[in-house]
Amino acid sequence: MPLPHSVPAAPTPVVGTISVKLDVNGTEHTLQIDPRVTLLDALREYIGLTGTKKGCDHGQCGACTVLVDGHRINSCLALAASYEGEQIVTIEGLADGEDLHPMQAAFIQHDGFQCGYCTPGQIVSAVGLLAEGHAETDADIREQMSGNICRCGAYLNILAAIREVRDNALTHQNSEVR
Ligand code: FES
Ligand code: FES
Known part of the structure; x- marks a missing residue:
């Protein structure tokens, strides 16, 4: 019996990006990003503010600390898209x-x-x-x-x-x- 033609693999779904507006150090940045991008990566890789550091990337070292509406957070544990409309301050903004x-x-x-x-x-x-x-x-x-x-x-x-x-x-x- 002839082998069935192999079925072509389904194309890998392309993950959509979303538009996110971030207020960082008083400047608004509009980013087109994967919704899974962390605030830390948004700051460093998309906005170019590399003062905020990536140490563990797991919420254990504090190197990525930024202020959001005056409160300290670990930006490696935060999704950038969750922080639209909030005031983010990094080391560059002090x-x-x-x-x-x-x-x-x-x-x-x-x-x-x-x-x-x-x-x-x-x-x-x-x-x-x-x-x-x-x-x-x-x-x-x-x-x-x-x-x-x-x-x-x-x-x-x-x-x-x-x-x-x-x-x-x-x-x-x-x-x-x-
Ligand atoms: S990079 Fe270590 S807590 Fe975020
Ligand atoms: S890790 Fe070197 S100064 Fe803190």
């Missing part, structure tokens, strides 16, 4: 022109890094932490920053930098009250 954000300046002053790979995530996370108001003690800061891993072990200097920015902000608040 400085005011040539003026560094106080947290960036404090990290430099206190040597809060060695290789620097974790540093954007550490700084963005620290900015989010102080906005949350959960940094009253060193133990609070350590706990609240525990999602940001530093392979170089710069933790003591990172702590010192965050403590300084917190204390300066408190001093500023107190002087305004007087």
Whole structure:
């Protein structure tokens, strides 16, 4: 009996792309992306903001931390399409022109890094932490920053930098009250 003609394999379905508008550091970007693209990849591969780092890509290291409407998130675990209409801030959006954000300046002053790979995530996370108001003690800061891993072990200097920015902000608040 003759063998049946082989049936041609069905073509691989082409996954559709969608249009997504992202507000990043105050600029709107319209992307045509696969709906499965993460916010981290959208920032790095489509928008070209490579300051946000990819460490583990599994929500375990914090290198990809960005702020969304002021809250810290791991952008490697977030789908870009879910963040339309929200204000995303990356490490590139913290400085005011040539003026560094106080947290960036404090990290430099206190040597809060060695290789620097974790540093954007550490700084963005620290900015989010102080906005949350959960940094009253060193133990609070350590706990609240525990999602940001530093392979170089710069933790003591990172702590010192965050403590300084917190204390300066408190001093500023107190002087305004007087
Ligand atoms: S790259 Fe996102 S948590 Fe590690
Ligand atoms: S400074 Fe190297 S991983 Fe943190």
